[in-house]
Structure formats: structure tokens, C-alpha cells
Amino acid sequence: MKYQILIVDDEPLVQVGLKSMLSREFEEIEILGTASNGRDALTMIEERRPDIVIADIKMPIMTGLELIRESEKRFGAVPAFIMLTAYEDFHMVRQALASQAVDYLVKIELNSETLHDAIQRAIHRVDQYKKLNSWKEQKTVDNQQLESFRQKFMLRMLNRLFTSKEELEEQAAELKMDFHYNRYIAVYASMQKDLTHPAEKEQNLTLFSSCFSMCGEILNRYAQHYMFSNDLRHFTAIFYFKEDQPVADRMQSIQEACSNAHTMIRNYFNVPVTFGIGTAVATALDIATSFEEAKSAEMQADEQNAVRMFSHIVGANRRSGKDKLIQTIQDYIDENLNGKLQLNEIAEAFGLSPAYLSVLFKKNTDIGFSEYVYTKKIEKAKELLLSDDMKIYEVADTLGFESAYYFSKVFKKVVGLSPREFIQSKIEE
Secondary structure, three states, rough: EEEEEEEEEEHHHHHHHHHHHHHHHOEEEEEEEEOHHHHHHHHHHHHHHEEEEEEEEEOOOOOOOHHHHHHHHOOOOOOEEEEEOOOOHHHHHHHHHHHOOOEEEEEHOOOHHHHHHHHHHHHHHHHHHHHHHHHHHHHHHHHHHHHHHHHHOOOOOOOOOOHHHHHHHHHHHHHOOOOOOEEEEEEEEEEOOOOOOOHHHHHHHHHHHHHHHHHHHHHHOOEEEEEEOOOEEEEEEEEEOOOOOOOOOOOOOEEEHHHHHHHHHHHHHHHOOOEOOOOOOOOOOHHHHHHHHHHHHHHOOOOOOOOOHHHHHHOOOOHHHHHHHHHHHHHHHHHHOOOOHHHHHHHHHHHOOOOOOOOHHHHOOOHHHHHHHHHHHHHHHHHHHHOOOOOHHHHHHHHHOOOHHHHHHHHHHHHHHOOHHHHHHHHHH
């Protein structure tokens, strides 16, 4: 490794002497250049970043003392300074050493041995500095990579992509995350401000990062949690605790935390943030359920009611609340059998994700969403075919089927007979 040195002295003979001695005695040294005053030297330091500077204490325009102080202020501990001085300047030497110069050399005593010792001290300073900064940079990179992996892990968990508790906990442990708790509550937050304008990308990223950081600091005062961003407007916090801590107390604390975060972010950054809080679940695999509830609750929030709880929306009792929600969805389907009734549209109408609605519907009715819709449509179709004397294609169109052929196919799957066979069987009866 080559160490680059800048020589600064207003005496040309001193410059020549140092260059000769350094070139002859030190293979690891590369002379970057020379300067005759501190001002020019500072420019060269800024432009070329030498490792070591050998500078005279007394120089015109800017002294060596002024140079070392200005350089330290701008660039830190490197370049390492070795000061050249005369006997009568020893009071200035003390100031130079106080300003972190690594050594000083008296000009009339300068020889290969004293220069070698000073250079070795400077090299040690440079090596230590670079090692420390390399470690800091690597640590920063490692932390950024860890956060990136954690983000991907959380997104996988919220999308129910883990097949077992063991798989989830094993990956969490690798990322230094603990999911051995037995109570989890998800919070979903939305910044009510458009931060996607391409012309303001950097400004928007800074604003989101500031709001995100402030929210994390505030929530952390109330309870342990993991927090990550979903996109440039939304972020999620997963609170975790043991079953010996009352859920009601934790829920109240989380609600207060979100309310406080809303107020502080609104006051500091003029950005309204709304929050949705899911119900408590017992396993990490069920965090996705609490997350979906939190998203649903957040959709009901506004500036006046910035924090909404899922349990308050669908009922205080979790089980009966879900039953009530499913019953409401079933009633909606029954009243709109003439529409297409697609899963995505129904989910959006009720503030749910399609995946969550599908799981919730199956869990609470023992029948899939699509199967329920088609069963209800076919029940209505049987009435229309028998009572209104409608043609098969007219019934298909009335009930939102894309074609009479598809309607007949679904009808036979549900009833066991084609529409014509069904009509004929009823006539024969």
C-alpha cells in the first residue's frame, strides 16, 4: 500500500531536501506534491486527499497551525500532520500537538532516523483511521442489508407465505428477531399526503423517513414492536408481549401511542397520519390476520378519528364481530345476485384484502367465497327458470354470468342437472 504525502514549506531547499530523503528512504511513500503556503496546501488537501502532510509551522498567508486546525475541522484525523519547526518556535509545537499533529521535527536536526520515526507514527494514524472507517462503513452496509432482509421477511409473513411456525421462527432467528411471544397486535399507518410525485422524489423520501422515524420513537416509548415500511405512504408496526400482560391494557397503551404519534407528526411535519389497530392474535402465523384487520380499521379512520380499532368497528367480541361481518357480506351478496360479485370487488367494498376475505369467509362459513356466490346465484336461477318463464340465456344474463354456456356449466355442477334437464324434471313432477 502506498501512502501519499504532501510537503508544505515556503523554503524551496527544504522541499527539495524532504523529497530527496523520502524518495530514497521510504518505498511505501508516494510524494503527491508540494505547496509553499497553507492556503494552497488546503486546496490540494481538499482536491487530492493526501494521507500525510509535512508542514512548516511558520508560513506566509496561512500558517501551519492554521492549516492543521482548518484541515481537522474539514477532514478529521487524516491527513496526519508532521510539523517542521525551529527551536524558537517550540511554544507553537505544543499548540500543534494539541491540535492532533502526530509528531514534530526540528529542521536543523532533521535526519533519516528522526524522519523515519515520524513517518511511522503518521502511517499508524492513517491505518487506524482507515480501519475504523472501513468498519463503520461495513457496519452501515450490514445494518442496511439486515433491515432489507427483515423487510422481506415481514412482507412474507403478512402474505401468509410461511408454511409452519418452525420455518417462520427459524428465519426470524437468523434475522435476530424474536417471535416466541404469544400475543401480537398489528398496527397499520397511512400518511394522508401524496408522496409519489417524481419531481419531488428526494424531498418526499426525506419527509417519509422523518415521519417514520418519529413514529417509531414514539411507539417505542409505549411497547416493544417491530416496524417497517410497506411503501412510500404506509408502514406497519407489530407489537409483541406475553399472555401474562392483559390484552386490554396493551390495546389501550397502543391506542394512546398511535394517538400521540398522530398529533406529534401533524404538528412537526404537517402530515396527517391515520392508524388502524388489529385484534390480538396468539401465534406469529396469525399476525397476518391482525394485519388485515388493522388495514380494514385504518380505512375507516379520518382526520377527526385518526385511530380506529377493528374490534370497535365489527363489535367488541372478536368472534361475534367476525360473524357479524361475514353475515353482512352474505346479506350484501344475497341482495346483489344480479352483479358479478367478484372477490376483489367485495373485499374492496368492505375494506378488506381479497386474501383475508377468502380466508375469513372459509373459516367462518365452511364454504369458499366463490362456491357460496355460485350456490346463491343458482338458487335464484332455479326460481327464475320456474316462475318467470325466462329463457336460459336471459337468466344467465340477469344473474351476471358471462355466457349461457358458462351458466349451464355452473348450474350442472351445483344441481347435478343442466338447466334444461332441471326444467324438464320439474314439469314431469
